[in-house]
Each structure stands twice: as C-alpha cells, then as structure tokens.
Amino acid sequence: MTEIVYQKKLIKVSSSDNNNKFWNITAYKNGVIEREWGRVSKTPRTKKETVSSPEHYATNLLNKKLKDGYREVETIDSASSSHLNDNLKETALTQLTKDKTKEVQELIENLVDSNIHNILKNTSLQYDKNSGLFSTPLGIIGNESIRKARKKLDEITVKITKKTFDKEWTQLCEDYLMIVPHEVGSRIKLESILGTLDHIQKETNILKSLEASIEMAKKQSTQKNQSEQEKLFDVDIDLVTDEKIINYVKNKFTRNLSKNHPSSRLKVNRVFELNIKNMTEKFSEIEESVGNKRKLWHGTRVGNLLSILHKGMIIPPSQSGIVTGRMFGNGLYFSDISTKALNYSYGTWNRTGLSTSNCYYALICNVLLGKEFQADRTHFQDQNYYPRKGYDSTIAKSGTLNLVNNEMIVYKTEQVAPKYLVEFV
Secondary structure, three states: OOOEEEEEEEEEEEOOOOEEEEEEEEEEOOOEEEEEEEEOOOOOEEEEEEOOOHHHHHHHHHHHHHHOOOEEOOEEOOOOOOOOOOOHHHHHHHHHOOOOOHHHHHHHHHHHHHHHHHHHHHOOOEEEOOOOEEEEOOEEEOHHHHHHHHHHHHHHHHHHHOOOOOHHHHHHHHHHHHHOOOOOOOOOOOHHHHOOHHHHHHHHHHHHHHHHHHHHHHHHHOOOOHHHHHHHHOEEEEEOOOHHHHHHHHHHHHHOOOOOOHHHHOOEEEEEEEEEHHHHHHHHHHHHHHOOEEEEEEEOOHHHHHHHHHHOOOOOOOOOHHHHOOOOOOOEEEEOOHHHHHHHHHOOOOOOOOOOOOOEEEEEEEEEOOOEEEOOOOOOOOOOOOOOOOOOEEEEOOOOOOOOOOEEEEOOHHHEEEEEEEEEO
16 A cells, blocks of 8 residues: 555544444545444444545545544554564563573463453453554554543542532543443443442553553563663562471461451462562662561552563552542552452452452562551541651551551552562462
C-alpha cells in the first residue's frame, strides 16, 4: 500500500443505547480509503473504496462520526512501535533465571503469564505480539491514554464516595471505557464495572499492568548490549532450601493468620529469597538512622509482581484514584496478620488476584517503622492528615477505627526491602 496521508481512530461508548463501538479510517496517497468498524471486542468489518481527494473525503466522514458521539483515542502507532521487543518472557527468563533452579524458571513464567492474563481477563484488550503491548482495534494503548484513564478514575472515585451516580458519573464511566474497553455483552451495566471502590482498585491495577508493559517493552527496545539489558531486572531470586528459613516462614504465616480470612486455607508451597537491589541499597543507607525494623507481610496481585521485580515497590501518584480507597493516606501498607496481606493476592478484596496456575503470593518485607504515629482518624475524614509530620510511619491497630486487622503504613519506599516471596497453594 502507498503512503498514508490521513488516519484517525475513534471510539463510542454509550450505556443508553448499548454502544461500545470503534471506527477507524485511513486514507492513502493513491486515493484508497479504508474503513474499519464494529464492536471493540468483536471482529471488525472493513470497506475499501477509491476517491479523487482521499484526505478531504476522510475528513468529512470523520466529522460526521464526531457529531454522532465518537471520540478520538490516543494510541501508539503500530508502525512506530514495531521495533519494540515482544520477548518479555524470554528477557525475564534470561535475566532472572540464569544459573537458577527450574523452580525459579517456573515462577518467572507464571508471573509473566499472569501479568498478561490479568489484563486480558478483565478487559477486551488484545495482546499485541508484534510489540509486546496491549491493543484495541484502535491501536496500541499509550502512556497518555493511561494518564487520561487514571484521571477519569479519580473523578469517578469522588462520585462513588459521595454516592452520586448521576449523569456526570455516567459520562465519566463512558469516557473511561473509551480508553480501556471492557467486554460488556449486549448491554453495558456501568454499576457492575465502575460502581464501587473495589472496581476502582481493580481498574487501577489494570492501568498499572498496562503502564508496566509499555515501560518494559520500550526499555527492551533501547537495549544495545547485554550490560544494558540487565537493567530491566536488577534483582536476585533464589529458591530457599534451608529448612530453618522455610519453617520460619511457615510459622510466621500460621502464627498470625485469621481463620476468618478465606486465604487462611492456603498452605506455604515454596519460598524464594529476594534481593531487589535498588530497594536494598536505599534501605541500607537509612536503616540505622530510622530504625525500628520489623518483618511484615505485604499482599499484592500476581500480575503486579513482575512490575515489582522490574523497578521495586512504588507509591502511586497522590492524585491516583487508588488513594481514595486507602484509609491512611498514600503509602505502602503492611500487616503482621499474614492472611490480611494474602487476601489481596487471593482475590478476596480486589477480585483480581487469581493467577493462571492457582498460585498466590505474598511478600515478607523488612520495614523501617521508625517513629510510629498511632492512627486516630482515617484518610476519608481528612485527606491531608497523613503522613503525620515528625513521624516515620502510621500504626493502625485492630479494634480502633472499625479495623479488624493491624495495619502498618510507611510513606517512603526506601523504608522497605522485600526479603521473601512466599508462594501459596
């Protein structure tokens, strides 16, 4: 095909008339107009025709679609992304399993597959093997789209917390689904997709996985030699075979579990020792000055673990919708109650934790609590209350503020160094 002179990609989402449609148009220099349209999650219909003025003709068609409620979506052009490396699994296996046991290889394969599975299971996105990224019929989703989607989630979250499900909430939801389409069946039920804080948590996790896929794919594309390649995963992972450590982990799990938590039925299967080097180094620099080190549990979805191995644990931006769902502000949350943390991987609360192999994971982390502040109110009561000036952490005890489990929160990533990745079955 000759040179493209005009290309636009649009999407329309409307719960009122059950529309979840896309429309793409491409004009070529030789006069050919190519249209593609249909449901986001279905096989598209196509039509080609030849006209005398392709760009002008395409513009007129576009304007009609815009008047009909379609909107343009920012994506990464497939042509410009074709240099990206789709061998994320191969890269991860090469870098993380060199001279390691077959158990470590199995772990990494599961984490890579689960990251992809989490996104595909919860959206109508497709995995683009030519780029290693995720796409809709409109193209590959870019960072700008993710930024816009996160902003919509923030606004939706405000509506949810105020229980205001009005026309503005409907429009915000439809705007979000234009960026991150979902399989919605014959009728869109917005309440079942974006009606609760659990839904916001789920969507935030999806955006984090998408963001990680873009970052890692782009980073791979710029690697020129093996020494640069190692920067993608600067972490050591080893299967623990020392019975003393394994028994320590098992006892730590059973000693402080809650039988009221569904994840309490799980058993420790394997233990992996972690050294995420950038986190360990920063932790060591302040360990003595902050002090009050504890080994605490941290739960996360399986799909998030690959991102943690890539760049360590992060605190989401302060404007992220996920913050609204956190009782004690924008930080990293831990507990001495093992099943409190494991429930996040198990899917009890965020409903997105299930892996493709029915394995579940939690981290045991070294955490510097330093000077502790005893929580006396929640983030919902005062969104500027946490973190407290002059304190290194917040301690929220069970029995206070309607809490059932203890929670420990730190607000700086350098106060954390993951030590063990525990696999449960």
